[in-house]
Amino acid sequence: MILYTPLPLELVLLSDDSGSPYQEIEYDGVTLVVEPMGIGLGKIVQVKSTDPSVYLRPELQPGQQIPLSTRIN
Amino acid sequence: MQDKHEPTPPKPRKQTQGVKKIDTIKEFGQTDVPTVKTNIHCLPIIGQIEGHLILPPQNKTTKYEHIIPQLVAIEQNPEIEGLLIILNTVGGDVEAGLAIAEIIVSMTKPTVSLVLGGGHSIGVPIAVSARYSLIAETATMTIHPIRLSGLVIGVPQTYEYMDKMQDRVIRFVEKHSCISEAKFRELMFQTGELARDIGTVLVGRDAVEVGLIDDVGGINKAIKKLQEFIKEEKNKKGDYLH
DSSP states (O other), X not given: XXXXXXSOHHHHSOOOSOOOSOEEEEETTXXXXXEEEETXXXXXXXXXXXXXXXXXXXXXXXTOEEESOOSOO | OHHHHTTSOOOOOOOSHHHHHHHHHHHHSOOSSOOOOOSEEEEEXXXXXXXXXXXXXXXXXXXXXXXXXXXXXXXXXXXXXXXXXXXXXXXXXXXXXXXXHHHHHTOSSOEEEEEEEEEOTTHHHHHHHSSEEEEOTTOEEEEOOOOOOSOOOOSHHHHHHHHHHHHHHHHHHHHHSSOOHHHHXXXXXXXXXXXXXXXXXXXXXXXXXXXXXXXXXXXXHHXXXXXXXXXXXXXXXXXXXX
């Protein structure tokens, strides 16, 4: 792999073994990055969509809490 | 008792407000969400472009495996008529970056790229891959040679391999923008511009002057250009039918 970046490589490849606290889920057809908050709840960190109207949906605003296991009804 | 209860269908479970909202969308097609019908989708490319290796978590990354299927879906969806690519990237994996750029170049839907903040290194081929490219006045693009990471064996082949990788990027940029190969190489190997490296930083208008980017502008110009392209496409289709 070749990294083509102006950032110093030691900064990019610095590893701290802590792992990412975030989890990526699919919620109502939208990919979200969430921070698990406890049992069955997550806080939205990032919305990943190319549809600009998704970003206007009030329930998908970053910081909102959403149920994590939406598939189990 | 049981017979009496049987005909009534089980009530849908609606425990939380969030679930209720989704149920109304699913069941009645109604929602209090402002439904903005948009025919232009927007693809933000942020942080490092991640390809063959997962980068450590302190990096903000745009993953190749997310972007490619999104681009495929956009190309196929008849409701989406144009794509705006917003770039604020510090580069990343050469192959992943080139792959994204190649997909954008081969799309039939109109594409416009807008460099905001920074479009460095491998962000350069992605920026030029759109049909029309724009750069914000304060945005920068760094052009510098590719470096090798990890164990480097000091043999001529290493240099040749790197040169080949570099040529892939240079050729792509030359083919899809107005800059000449010689000029791009000159910018790439400039000394005295960058503190830690050789290369050049192009700020806003500089990128337009060297022929890399089409124009300086923001969201207004980007959307206007996309709408122009969409109109052209529609006219073309109309001509074909008649």
